[in-house]
Amino acid sequence: MKTIFEKSQTGKCALSIAACDVPEYRLEEGILRQEDARLPEVSEIDVVRHYTALSKRAYGVDDGFYPLGSCTMKYNPKLNEEVAALPGFTGIHPLQCPRTVQGALEVMYRLSEKLAEITGMDQVTLQPAAGAHGEYTSLQLIRAYHLDRGDTQRNKIIVPDSAHGTNPASASMAGYSIINIPSGPDGCVDLEALKAAVGKDTAALMLTNPNTVGIFEKGITQIAKIVHEAGGLLYYDGANLNAIMGTIRPGDMGYDVVHLNLHKTFSTPHGGGGPGSGPVGCKKALAKYLPGPIVVKTQEGYALSESSEKSIGRVKTFYGNFLVALRALAYIEVLGKEGIKQAAQLAVLNANYMMARLKGKFPTHSSKICMHEFVVSCEEIKKEIGVSALDFAKTMIDRNMHPPTIYFPLIVHEALMFEPTETESKATLDWACDTVLELLEEAYRDPEAFKKHPCSMPIGRPDEVTAARKPVIIFGRDSD
């Protein structure tokens, strides 16, 4: 497929501007650009066809099954979109006087309240733009908390070896050094290793629960105690909240700070332009460090509070991705307290159903009941016939299924991590399990042919290494 630049034809134009009916005015030379912007010259229909063709090559949850582990690719109700398209929300400006945007302020206030209730936190900011941004913001809060208490030696963040890669990355970006602790044989935090790792230099432990192998960390209150007794804080990576929302709250488990992914747990658009949203909640002791402003309810209505003096400062222009927050509020309001809980229960049920059907054929990482996701390993299959997790993932594409997450968590060799979510029916889950089991037979029948998938796509197997190492991200000039 050609790029829009390659489709350019000199002189083509997508708009006609009315003849100028005012005297022409020429700007000063110094501020005029020296050469024309290099824009593709195409007609309106060329543009429409180009991007429609591109959109047909994309795959989203509206196209089919999308069990991408750790990403919670649940269906995004279209009602969310209707609400977010209301002119009262789209036709306002963030600099408008608060008196004139009471509805928008109420949305932010109510969502913050709901998220605080769901997570067991005292205060929430909606500013962070996505998950990793939420992690980074949380780490700034943690730093501010320790420094404000004059506790200046806490320069280490502890993460389990099963953690989401963003945890150590965010901590490192925030200037912390990382202590990696090994997981126990069941994939849970090794309490002895944690005890040995904590100390006067511990700023926090970053931990998701359920963990990345889909197991609930039963020792969580003990973990919290160990970290707190050492003077550290406990941070909740909200990536896996979908398994427990409405059932148990991070705040009650002993967590001090949480980040959430509205684009995972709360059904807002995910990836491919999202945008995301990564609100951060914290306990009272950290609330004064939150980025401001925060919406407060007063007798005269909703208002924006000034940031506290101790605030870490803004982390995003204005109020975060407001229309995304709005979609999340629509989702929460529609489901209600019981619906939220039921969604989590069905997410767990669906994952267990799939795991039970695949168990025995694929070795699962744990024999326990899983939470919202589970991990199977292709290690033995690879040893036997040379077919890897990657080969399975690529072949699923030909069967019109988005592959699960592969090669994560790092502690499982040749991992396939499935997260079906609550929005898939039993029929879809059965189809997916049948398909995966058929693929397993296909792999044993002809391993060499199996490694050639996908065959039905415009691109087979791109050179991912070169793409990552030497990315070409701009369309070059003809003369270059």
Added chain:
Amino acid sequence: MSKLKFLKSHEWYSAENNTVGISDFAQHELGDIVFVELPEVGENVEAGVAFGNVESVKAVSEIYSPVSGVVTEVNEDLQSAPELINQDAYAAWMIKVKVSSVSEELISSADYDELTKR
């Protein structure tokens, strides 16, 4: 292999050939290796400091040098065939070094085996 010395970060050093590579345990943990980034001939390496990185289907990991010195040779075969490391981690040397000093952290092959036994 028993003549090799190891770092706890899973690199091996052969005093016999002045070569450096990563251990069989490391290649197994990493999974299929898809890229290796190595220094150029003439560059200095320092004991305990990363001199390159290895990318697998799972992750990119730094490779730490067991020795200090100057790189005299780089295993160019690994550029086009990084899977050689998966096939035989002790034959797939990465760099050859004119050694000025070796890391004090080096441990024997037997101790390394003990360390990586799970």
